[in-house]
Amino acid sequence: MHPxxxxxxxxxxxxxxxxxxxxxxxxPRHIAxxxxxxxxxxxxxxxxxxxxxxxxxxxxxxILDTCTRLEIEAVTLYAFSTENWKRPRSEVSGxxxxxxxxxxxxxxxxxxxxxxxxxxxxxxxLAADVQKEIQWATEQTAGNSGTVLSxxxxxxxxxxxxxxxKNAAAQLVASGRGLDQLSExxxxxxxxxxxxxxxxxxxxxxxxxRISNFLLWQIAYxxxxxxxxxxxxxxxxxxxxxxxxxxxxxxxxGGLKEAANK
Numbered sequence: 001m002h003p004x005x006x007x008x009x010x011x012x013x014x015x016x017x018x019x020x021x022x023x024x025x026x027x028p029r030h031i032a033x034x035x036x037x038x039x040x041x042x043x044x045x046x047x048x049x050x051x052x053x054x055x056x057x058x059x060x061x062x063i064l065d066t067c068t069r070l071e072i073e074a075v076t077l078y079a080f081s082t083e084n085w086k087r088p089r090s091e092v093s094g095x096x097x098x099x100x101x102x103x104x105x106x107x108x109x110x111x112x113x114x115x116x117x118x119x120x121x122x123x124x125x126l127a128a129d130v131q132k133e134i135q136w137a138t139e140q141t142a143g144n145s146g147t148v149l150s151x152x153x154x155x156x157x158x159x160x161x162x163x164x165x166k167n168a169a170a171q172l173v174a175s176g177r178g179l180d181q182l183s184e185x186x187x188x189x190x191x192x193x194x195x196x197x198x199x200x201x202x203x204x205x206x207x208x209x210r211i212s213n214f215l216l217w218q219i220a221y222x223x224x225x226x227x228x229x230x231x232x233x234x235x236x237x238x239x240x241x242x243x244x245x246x247x248x249x250x251x252x253x254g255g256l257k258e259a260a261n262k
Contacts, residue, residue, distance in 0.1 A: 004069035009236075018240035026247050028200035030074040031067060032215055032222070035059070037206030037230030050094040055232035057102055061109075062235045067147055068113040070243075074148045074196045078214050082122065082156035096130055099153075103133045107140060114146030120192035121155030148196060155192075157216035164190035164217075193218055201246045203239075205231040223249045 001011060002019060009015045035056060042052030060077065067075045080095060110117055119134045126134075134153075168186040169179055188194065199215055199222045207228040211219065225242045227234070 002069070004071075008069070015237050015240065018237060018244065021244050022240060023247055024070075027070055027072060027243065028223075028246055029072070029197040030076070030199045030218075031072055031201045031203065031242075032076040032078070032199045032219065033063060034078045034202070034204040034212060034214055035231045035234075036204060036208055038232060040206065041230040041232045049091050050098070052230075052232055053095060053098060057098070059231055059234045060102075061106070063239060064110070064113065064115065064147070064149065066236045066239045068115060072147055074150065074193075076120070076150040076152060076193070076196075076199070076215065078152045078155065078212070080121075080153045080155070081213065082154055082159060083213070096127060100130060100133045103137045107137055110137075110149070111141060111144065114144045115141060116144040116146065116148045117141045118148065118150050119153050120150050120160075121153045122159065123153065125154045150193060150196070152214070155214070157211075157213040160192055161187075161217060164188075187217065191217060198222070201225060201242065203227070203242050205229055205234050221251070223251065 001009070001016065002024065005019060009019060038052030038056045039049040040052070041055060042049050045051070063075065063077070079099070084095075085092060107117075117137045117140075119138070123131060123134060130153075164187050165182075167190040168182060171190075172179060172182060172186065193215070196218075198220065199218045202211070202215070202219050202222040202224045204210075204224070204226045207226060209226060211224075223246050225245050227238060227242065229238050
């Protein structure tokens with residue numbers, strides 16, 4: 001049993017067996033999650049969509065608790081996209097209200113786990129009260145040295161790349177270099193996720209086979225894991241299963257293993 005899970009997992013359970021199957025020396029450095037299926041989960045129970053979003057908060061807690069115990073470097077959660085503004089006003093309002101309450105209620109636990117919080121996306125496009133909560137949580141956890149939790153809010157992958165390219169080009173011009181000298185490193189320095197490793201494992205819940213404009217640059221060589229589990233039902237066992245599947249993959253980054261070339 002991993003020492004960080006002692007007292008948290010019954011050694012007789014399926015969770016314990018799954019944990020024992022994980023190679024702790026080959027864990028993904030950065031896990032990203034497209035949290036999908038909250039609305040369907042609620043509809044199946046005859047409840048409004050916001051009920052599913054609230055239920056999904058427990059899955060977020062499970063993801064963070066599990067990943068911090070595994071000492072994963074970075075976790076990025078897709079919470080609200082630039083396209084989500086098209087949803088009913090009542091749902092958007094409920095989501096923003098829930099976000100503010102979640103940040104407040106969970107900050108003590110986040111700090112206890114040594115998690116550093118940041119929000120990525122067009123944060124200036126959010127309501128002032130939401131921005132205030134985000135800034136407060138960011139400042140409160142700035143000195144933490146554990147898992148970096150990035151919550152994607154008002155986020156769009158294409159928008160991120162456009163903004164990164166604009167900023168990188170401006171920096172080139174300001175330094176007297178030509179635009180023909182633009183490099184991948186210049187783009188990476190201007191991404192919302194600058195300083196974090198690229199995503200190793202991208203998880204999507206609810207069975208949908210799309211990346212939905214999420215971290216388009218950062219997932220270039222990610223392993224993608226899709227589970228039919230709806231997000232409110234996504235817990236520690238499902239995280240373990242995703243990591244086990246990840247560790248079965250042959251990660252070649254466009255090349256071939258030496259043995260295959262002989």
